[in-house]
Amino acid sequence: MRRGFIVVPWALALGLALAGCPREKRDFRSLPADSARTQPVRLVTLQPGSVLPAQKFSGPYDGNAYGISQGERLYVQYNCVGCHFHGGGGIGPPLMDELWVYGGSGQNIHDTIVQGRPNGMPSYGAHIPDDQIWMITAYVRSLSGQVEKPAAPSRSDELFPRPSEQARPRQQPKPEKARQPG
Amino acid sequence: MILALLLPNWIGGHSSLHSHGVQAARIENLWWLMFWVCSAVFVAVMVATGIAITRKTLPSGPPGPIAPQSRRRMTRVVAGAVGVTILTLFVLLFASVSTSRAVASLGAPKATVIKVTGHQWWWAVEYQDLNPSRIVTTANEIHIPAGRPVLIQLSSADVIHSFWVPSLHGKRDLIPGHDSAIWIQADRPGVYRGLCAEFCGHQHAHMDFLVIADPPDRYGAWYNAQLASSTLPATPSQQYGRQLFESGPCAVCHTIQGTDANGKLGPELTHLASRRTLAAAILPNTRGNLGGWIVDPQSLKPGSYMPANNLKPDELQAMLDYLGSLK
Numbered sequence: 048m049r050r051g052f053i054v055v056p057w058a059l060a061l062g063l064a065l066a067g068c069p070r071e072k073r074d075f076r077s078l079p080a081d082s083a084r085t086q087p088v089r090l091v092t093l094q095p096g097s098v099l100p101a102q103k104f105s106g107p108y109d110g111n112a113y114g115i116s117q118g119e120r121l122y123v124q125y126n127c128v129g130c131h132f133h134g135g136g137g138i139g140p141p142l143m144d145e146l147w148v149y150g151g152s153g154q155n156i157h158d159t160i161v162q163g164r165p166n167g168m169p170s171y172g173a174h175i176p177d178d179q180i181w182m183i184t185a186y187v188r189s190l191s192g193q194v195e196k197p198a199a200p201s202r203s204d205e206l207f208p209r210p211s212e213q214a215r216p217r218q219q220p221k222p223e224k225a226r227q228p229g
Numbered sequence: 230m231i232l233a234l235l236l237p238n239w240i241g242g243h244s245s246l247h248s249h250g251v252q253a254a255r256i257e258n259l260w261w262l263m264f265w266v267c268s269a270v271f272v273a274v275m276v277a278t279g280i281a282i283t284r285k286t287l288p289s290g291p292p293g294p295i296a297p298q299s300r301r302r303m304t305r306v307v308a309g310a311v312g313v314t315i316l317t318l319f320v321l322l323f324a325s326v327s328t329s330r331a332v333a334s335l336g337a338p339k340a341t342v343i344k345v346t347g348h349q350w351w352w353a354v355e356y357q358d359l360n361p362s363r364i365v366t367t368a369n370e371i372h373i374p375a376g377r378p379v380l381i382q383l384s385s386a387d388v389i390h391s392f393w394v395p396s397l398h399g400k401r402d403l404i405p406g407h408d409s410a411i412w413i414q415a416d417r418p419g420v421y422r423g424l425c426a427e428f429c430g431h432q433h434a435h436m437d438f439l440v441i442a443d444p445p446d447r448y449g450a451w452y453n454a455q456l457a458s459s460t461l462p463a464t465p466s467q468q469y470g471r472q473l474f475e476s477g478p479c480a481v482c483h484t485i486q487g488t489d490a491n492g493k494l495g496p497e498l499t500h501l502a503s504r505r506t507l508a509a510a511i512l513p514n515t516r517g518n519l520g521g522w523i524v525d526p527q528s529l530k531p532g533s534y535m536p537a538n539n540l541k542p543d544e545l546q547a548m549l550d551y552l553g554s555l556k
Binding site: 073075076124125173174175176178179 | 532533536537
């Protein structure tokens with residue numbers, strides 16, 4: 048009886064802590080429409096007038112292990128691997144380094160997938176639901192260590208010649224130094 | 230279990246205790262043998278215990294030495310009981326092994342071969358043929374000719390599943406990277422429900438399928454109908470629906486033969502309207518259910534890999550017109 052007084056509050060506290068953990072949250076319903084961006088995405092830092100703060104929005108699944116693992120599944124199934132391989136790049140640019148031609152923020156990557164880019168990147172906007180694009184975005188960011196480590200995949204089903212996303216060192220994105228298209 | 234015994238026939242379309250195939254019949258016989266032997270053992274133990282309890286008690290005081298005659302009798306009784314136990318276990322072992330051997334193969338040289346692949350959370354069904362133009366692909370519904378052996382080749386696309394049609398046979402696991410096979414045969418025409426019998430994630434409980442055993446001539450007619458390409462749209466609405474299907478997210482995962490939609494991630498929809506159920510046999514295939522499934526699958530099967538589709542009302546109606554025409 049006495050024991051119950053100790054165990055129950057601890058169990059409740061643990062349960063609440065886990066329930067509030069964004070890493071384990073699973074949103075099966077699609078995202079509401081207001082998750083869409085409000086500001087246009089800037090691909091360069093040059094701006095007229097006063098410089099606006101850098102865009103920080105990295106996407107709704109950034110620290111969410113479920114969203115990232117779904118993104119990993121979709122990355123293979125929708126054939127991102129066909130060009131980008133498992134991050135090392137081939138036909139398309141590598142995604143595990145610090146160079147981002149069109150910006151490395153979640154917003155940038157999302158828009159690159161939706162709109163497509165010149166010289167080879169197809170536009171997937173009409174073909175992949177928006178929340179799945181955000182999942183793929185979160186996974187692509189995990190390839191260069193941009194997401195919180197505990198949420199990144201720690202093991203993969205593929206035969207990998209490199210460490211898992213979780214064990215990868217974080218790359219500092221350098222959009223300016225990337226090669227320009229065209 | 231008592232409920233299962235009392236029910237006059239199977240409920241929900243499947244029961245191991247109401248077999249409809251030669252193999253399930255052997256498994257059912259084995260089950261009944263074990264049931265009656267174990268019941269007899271249970272009764273015998275209960276009777277022996279009752280006798281021991283109700284026997285007249287010995288006079289109180291320290292127990293005296295056991296008479297040699299009584300000791301010999303006791304030895305004989307114990308040895309006899311051990312012998313009977315061993316014999317019973319061997320009978321059950323023999324019955325079990327011989328049943329396993331008998332159901333393992335139906336060994337027909339010219340059987341129908343069907344490749345069934347387990348996905349989270351549905352079944353891909355592909356009828357094998359040496360002539361590639363006679364390969365038929367469908368999902369969640371396996372038509373077989375009644376009274377003939379069918380070889381089912383099993384593989385998994387993701388995690389471990391288990392193929393189980395209780396009215397026809399036992400279970401067979403689908404292990405990723407390790408193909409397996411199972412023979413089935415339905416003695417009579419009918420619809421038998423099958424299910425995934427190995428936990429495989431969120432919607433494991435909603436991963437069912439139907440085995441439809443047809444008389445051989447009806448099976449042949451069904452097969453020939455499945456060989457055909459998809460129906461061409463006959464109305465402007467169906468035409469619009471097909472256009473939406475081909476240009477939208479649907480075509481990324483689903484295939485409709487004869488159109489630009491050739492995705493391989495979800496179930497084949499070439500003859501969707503000829504199927505009885507939707508979403509791995511959890512919903513009857515009606516226009517309303519199909520509409521609900523397209524617009525909000527996550528309320529019907531939370532966690533399923535079918536995403537919600539934001540179609541406008543006229544787009545949804547056109548889509549349903551088109552999908553409803555795919556007989």
